[in-house]
Amino acid sequence: xxxxxxxxxxxxxxxxxxxxxxxxxxxxxxxxxxxxxxxxxxxxxxxxxxxxxxxxxxxxxxxxxxxxxxxxxxxxxxxxxxxxxxxxxxxxxxxxxxxxxxxxxxxxxxxxxxxxxxxxxxxxxxxxxxxxxxxxxxxxxxxxxxxxxxxxxxxxxxxxxxxxxxxxxxxxxxxxxxxxxxxxxxxxxxxxxxxxxxxxxxxxxxxxxxxxxxxxxxxxxxxxxxxxxxxxxxxxxxxxxxxxxxxxxxxxxxxxxxxxx
Amino acid sequence: xxxxxxxxxxxxxxxxxxxxxxxxxxxxxxxxxxxxxxxxxxxxxxxxxxxxxxxxxxxxxxxxxxxxxxxxxxxxxxxxxxxxxxxxxxxxxxxxxxxxxxxxxxxxxxxxxxxxxxxxxxxxxxxxxxxxxxxxxxxxxxxxxxxxxxxxxxxxxxxxxxxxxxxxxxxxxxxxxxxxxxxxxxxxxxxxxxxxxxxxxxxxxxxxxxxxxxxxxxx
Numbered sequence: 001x002x003x004x005x006x007x008x009x010x011x012x013x014x015x016x017x018x019x020x021x022x023x024x025x026x027x028x029x030x031x032x033x034x035x036x037x038x039x040x041x042x043x044x045x046x047x048x049x050x051x052x053x054x055x056x057x058x059x060x061x062x063x064x065x066x067x068x069x070x071x072x073x074x075x076x077x078x079x080x081x082x083x084x085x086x087x088x089x090x091x092x093x094x095x096x097x098x099x100x101x102x103x104x105x106x107x108x109x110x111x112x113x114x115x116x117x118x119x120x121x122x123x124x125x126x127x128x129x130x131x132x133x134x135x136x137x138x139x140x141x142x143x144x145x146x147x148x149x150x151x152x153x154x155x156x157x158x159x160x161x162x163x164x165x166x167x168x169x170x171x172x173x174x175x176x177x178x179x180x181x182x183x184x185x186x187x188x189x190x191x192x193x194x195x196x197x198x199x200x201x202x203x204x205x206x207x208x209x210x211x212x213x214x215x216x217x218x219x220x221x222x223x224x225x226x227x228x229x230x231x232x233x234x235x236x237x238x239x240x241x242x243x244x245x246x247x248x249x250x251x252x253x254x255x256x257x258x259x260x261x
Numbered sequence: 262x263x264x265x266x267x268x269x270x271x272x273x274x275x276x277x278x279x280x281x282x283x284x285x286x287x288x289x290x291x292x293x294x295x296x297x298x299x300x301x302x303x304x305x306x307x308x309x310x311x312x313x314x315x316x317x318x319x320x321x322x323x324x325x326x327x328x329x330x331x332x333x334x335x336x337x338x339x340x341x342x343x344x345x346x347x348x349x350x351x352x353x354x355x356x357x358x359x360x361x362x363x364x365x366x367x368x369x370x371x372x373x374x375x376x377x378x379x380x381x382x383x384x385x386x387x388x389x390x391x392x393x394x395x396x397x398x399x400x401x402x403x404x405x406x407x408x409x410x411x412x413x414x415x416x417x418x419x420x421x422x423x424x425x426x427x428x429x430x431x432x433x434x435x436x437x438x439x440x441x442x443x444x445x446x447x448x449x450x451x452x453x454x455x456x457x458x459x460x461x462x463x464x465x466x467x468x469x470x471x472x473x474x475x476x477x478x479x480x
Contacts, residue, residue, distance in 0.1 A: 097377070118385075118388050118392065
């Protein structure tokens with residue numbers, strides 16, 4: 001049995017007086033595709049943001065790929081991680097955002113090549129070759145010279161996926177990547193992600209409101225409410241036969257809102 | 262009948278001095294603006310404190326007094342400056358303090374999500390500023406920089422008080438010698454306006470060039 005690539009151990013996250021995550025623990029196995037679902041404000045996005053080091057934690061430990069994320073060893077003690085440690089740990093993780101967060105002043109190709117050239121010392125020629133392969137994979141190769149303002153939301157998100165992949169992270173985080181898209185553009189992004197899940201052994205964590213997609217995509221589904229895991233299991237179990245009342249209510253509401261399961 | 266051609270060349274010499282002051286003063290102001298503006302955003306307290314002190318001091322005291330201080334008081338401390346050096350120093354430091362806040366504001370106006378994208382892509386603080394934040398902040402600074410540069414141009418008139426032969430000084434010389442006020446002061450009015458207009462037009466051109474990619478849309 002392999003050991004988990006992500007080990008979230010009893011973490012606490014407070015925003016001022018508000019406790020968002022209260023003693024949460026999750027293990028994620030290498031290559032696992034994990035879907036985090038639940039009502040807004042339940043803390044699922046916060047987990048991704050914590051893993052990407054966009055938030056700090058108020059308590060607990062996180063281990064990524066065998067190393068502490070927010071702590072480092074100093075002699076025998078575990079002390080808070082410094083910027084260098086975080087920099088090293090971030091190499092293992094990539095993230096795709098709800099609002100794409102592309103660099104508006106750079107063309108599609110430069111959006112993808114910037115980080116590999118700056119952080120991995122890749123030459124421009126190599127970075128561009130790799131970027132074109134990735135853009136081809138997400139179906140955006142013909143837009144390499146366009147700037148983000150000329151793209152649709154779905155196209156922007158596909159570029160953002162290619163940009164995150166360019167750094168070859170072991171773990172990819174997808175934070176409601178289709179929530180900001182017009183309905184007719186959702187499918188093109190989801191199909192890219194399905195292919196990605198099928199073709200790579202990357203570990204993926206997905207926060208989504210697309211229940212149908214979570215069902216097809218994930219090996220395991222976690223249902224969150226108020227910072228706690230209410231129920232977890234295989235997609236079939238959670239979606240067809242939820243045991244907890246809160247899960248049932250949530251899924252009913254989602255279906256009533258017109259999402260397919 | 263007055264022979265105006267000699268006086269006109271006197272005024273044009275003054276225009277040259279004003280131009281020199283404006284260009285060199287703006288260059289110094291630009292450097293100070295970025296030093297102090299980015300300094301105020303530093304994570305080091307001492308750097309922030311230093312930048313804030315500079316900005317508050319030079320915004321909070323009159324350019325008049327600053328110029329006199331640089332020109333008449335500094336020599337007591339062993340620094341003797343030529344009138345041109347004193348003028349450039351006072352104008353540059355004064356306008357730089359205002360422009361520093363422009364730099365800070367523009368950097369802060371670039372959305373937090375851009376910073377987060379940089380973190381996710383593992384860029385360092387420097388790389389983030391250099392490759393992502395500043396290129397987007399620069400076009401936001403330009404309209405106000407244009408204001409600052411024109412203010413500086415008009416502010417150059419105060420140097421006539423430390424006997425620097427700029428436009429205003431020369432106009433006064435001409436008035437004293439000819440007894441005519443209308444012609445010298447109308448001439449320099451037009452010259453000031455023309456210079457300000459050149460600044461305006463070139464800044465607009467620069468702004469257009471820099472925002473071409475953004476297409477007026479922010480993501």
